[in-house]
Amino acid sequence: MAKEIEKKQGFVEHITPRDVDFAQWYTDVILKSELVDYAPVRGCMVIRPYGYAIWERIQHELDTRFKATGHENVYMPMLIPESLLLKEAEHVEGFAPEVAWVTQGGNEVLQERLAIRPTSETIFCAMYSKWVGSWRDLPMKYNQWCNVMRWEKSTRPFLRTSEFLWQEGHTIHATQEEAQEETMRMLDIYREVAQTELAMPVLVGRKSEKEKFAGARATYSMEAMMQDGKALQAGTSHNFGTNFAEAYNIQYLNKEGKLTYVHETSWGVSTRLIGAIIMTHGDERGLKLPPHIAPIQAVIVPVAAHKAGVLEKCGEIFAELAAAGLRVKLDDRDTLSPGFKFNDWELKGVPVRIEIGPRDLENGQCVVFRRDTYDKQSVALQELSAMLPQLLEDIQHNMYALADQFRKERITEVRTMEELKKAVDGGFAKAMWCGERACEDKIKEEAGASSRNMPFDQQPIGDTCVCCGKKAEKLIYFAKAY
RNA sequence: CGAGGUGUAGCGCAGUUUGGUAGCGCGUUUGGUUCGGGACCAAAAGGUCGCAGGUUCAAAUCCUGUCACCUCGACCA
Numbered sequence: 001m002a003k004e005i006e007k008k009q010g011f012v013e014h015i016t017p018r019d020v021d022f023a024q025w026y027t028d029v030i031l032k033s034e035l036v037d038y039a040p041v042r043g044c045m046v047i048r049p050y051g052y053a054i055w056e057r058i059q060h061e062l063d064t065r066f067k068a069t070g071h072e073n074v075y076m077p078m079l080i081p082e083s084l085l086l087k088e089a090e091h092v093e094g095f096a097p098e099v100a101w102v103t104q105g106g107n108e109v110l111q112e113r114l115a116i117r118p119t120s121e122t123i124f125c126a127m128y129s130k131w132v133g134s135w136r137d138l139p140m141k142y143n144q145w146c147n148v149m150r151w152e153k154s155t156r157p158f159l160r161t162s163e164f165l166w167q168e169g170h171t172i173h174a175t176q177e178e179a180q181e182e183t184m185r186m187l188d189i190y191r192e193v194a195q196t197e198l199a200m201p202v203l204v205g206r207k208s209e210k211e212k213f214a215g216a217r218a219t220y221s222m223e224a225m226m227q228d229g230k231a232l233q234a235g236t237s238h239n240f241g242t243n244f245a246e247a248y249n250i251q252y253l254n255k256e257g258k259l260t261y262v263h264e265t266s267w268g269v270s271t272r273l274i275g276a277i278i279m280t281h282g283d284e285r286g287l288k289l290p291p292h293i294a295p296i297q298a299v300i301v302p303v304a305a306h307k308a309g310v311l312e313k314c315g316e317i318f319a320e321l322a323a324a325g326l327r328v329k330l331d332d333r334d335t336l337s338p339g340f341k342f343n344d345w346e347l348k349g350v351p352v353r354i355e356i357g358p359r360d361l362e363n364g365q366c367v368v369f370r371r372d373t374y375d376k377q378s379v380a381l382q383e384l385s386a387m388l389p390q391l392l393e394d395i396q397h398n399m400y401a402l403a404d405q406f407r408k409e410r411i412t413e414v415r416t417m418e419e420l421k422k423a424v425d426g427g428f429a430k431a432m433w434c435g436e437r438a439c440e441d442k443i444k445e446e447a448g449a450s451s452r453n454m455p456f457d458q459q460p461i462g463d464t465c466v467c468c469g470k471k472a473e474k475l476i477y478f479a480k481a482y
Numbered sequence: 483c484g485a486g487g488u489g490u491a492g493c494g495c496a497g498u499u500u501g502g503u504a505g506c507g508c509g510u511u512u513g514g515u516u517c518g519g520g521a522c523c524a525a526a527a528g529g530u531c532g533c534a535g536g537u538u539c540a541a542a543u544c545c546u547g548u549c550a551c552c553u554c555g556a557c558c559a
Contacts, residue, residue: 023554024553038552042550042551097558098558119559153556154556156552156553160558164559166559233558233559235559236559273559336517337519338518339517339519339520339521340519340521341520342520343519355518359518
């Protein structure tokens with residue numbers, strides 16, 4: 001089907017329409033926009049310069065906020081001795097099926113095999129137990145930017161790959177209250193970055209026991225809705241209580257001189273966020289990047305670049321905009337037609353395009369195109385650098401508003417299983433739940449949906465469980481998930 | 483790990499049923515003309531047909547094995 005359309009239109013770079021095959025649309029977009037390529041290793045991706053530039057933007061937004069809230073960056077080794085990994089039982093059980101092992105070094109078989117980190121709780125714990133001694137040492141709030149590896153059964157670039165990049169924050173605190181405060185603070189930073197920088201609305205809340213992180217006392221998440229109505233867990237923040245501290249013996253002497261276990265948190269977001277941006281905003285022409293994290297915010301495309309003065313003027317405008325602090329690019333590739341470039345930069349999701357040709361030079365203006373609405377307007381050249389920042393903000397806000405409206409239309413309050421099944425076919429179901437694992441399992445079985453999270457703002461929409469009909473305990477979202 | 487699918491030029495594919503000189507489109511290179519929504523003409527380069535066995539005078543094609551990747555499920559950021 002998609003192939004027939006492609007052939008008919010004769011477009012080499014044609015993208016499969018979203019409503020024909022959303023999964024294929026996603027694959028088309030990420031490959032053709034040159035974000036990633038498949039690696040010659042099972043389940044791994046190569047993040048290409050344009051994709052990595054987006055990751056660097058996301059890193060910048062997060063890292064700035066981490067540091068502003070008192071966190072420091074560190075780096076832990078990628079290899080974890082098996083004995084160390086085994087100490088927290090629930091954690092091991094959760095990760096064991098997807099750990100990759102190093103069993104040989106050079107020509108020698110290792111005495112103890114080494115896990116390639118699937119996450120670094122264990123090694124952080126080992127170091128914290130060494131580093132902490134007094135209540136004066138607390139809190140310790142460390143973060144690391146690194147790669148991790150999980151031997152996933154089936155993989156998709158950005159969404160689930162064997163190796164991926166992320167940040168993992170690990171903190172230890174004197175009290176449960178402090179740990180909980182930290183857990184919430186970091187979740188809120190994730191929410192804020194998602195909403196203000198990625199223009200992506202998210203639902204924040206607490207995970208059910210079934211869905212929580214292996215070894216956590218409580219897991220909180222932010223959940224985003226993709227354009228096929230499926231949920232993507234876009235970030236998590238965990239409160240471990242003293243679970244790991246007890247397993248790894250992380251104790252300090254409190255003010256009374258008594259040995260006390262620390263309270264620990266961890267929190268992470270990954271390159272999956274790039275997948276979230278793509279599936280939240282993208283359209284039939286390809287990527288659509290929010291201006292705040294777009295590596296290129298505005299691209300200048302010369303028209304009839306060989307004509308006198310065109311390229312020179314483009315160069316001047318480029319210098320002016322760059323000096324004004326905009327991330328701008330001049331597309332001076334000489335063998336490509338303007339039309340090709342228009343499509344190329346739309347595919348790559350650049351928020352604003354500036355066209356400058358001979359006609360514009362005569363009139364002292366340019367054509368400004370915005371990616372989110374496809375609107376074109378003529379702008380006087382001397383006003384350009386003054387109007388662009390506001391235009392970029394408009395685009396940023398419009399993209400959030402569109403995504404928010406899309407999501408609102410696809411969240412349905414449900415009171416019966418029939419309603420739930422219908423709601424999760426292309427959307428989220430908002431339901432009351434008794435709190436029992438059995439009902440989650442049954443909903444997974446019958447509707448293919450999992451619980452996403454329980455919002456902090458618990459305004460009941462009924463008093464009986466959507467599944468079993470018994471007394472409801474919690475308001476919770478269900479959805480099919482990536 | 484279950485079910486399905488695909489491996490042929492950088493990319494996308496045809497050719498496999500019925501064994502007989504390796505094809506097409508795009509891209510690439512060179513020269514020229516173009517340039518306000520995916521330009522055109524001409525010439526050129528580019529492939530041990532995933533890998534290993536086997537059958538045959540002859541294998542991309544038939545047989546056996548094997549590896550990899552993709553999609554959908556189950557599991558997970």
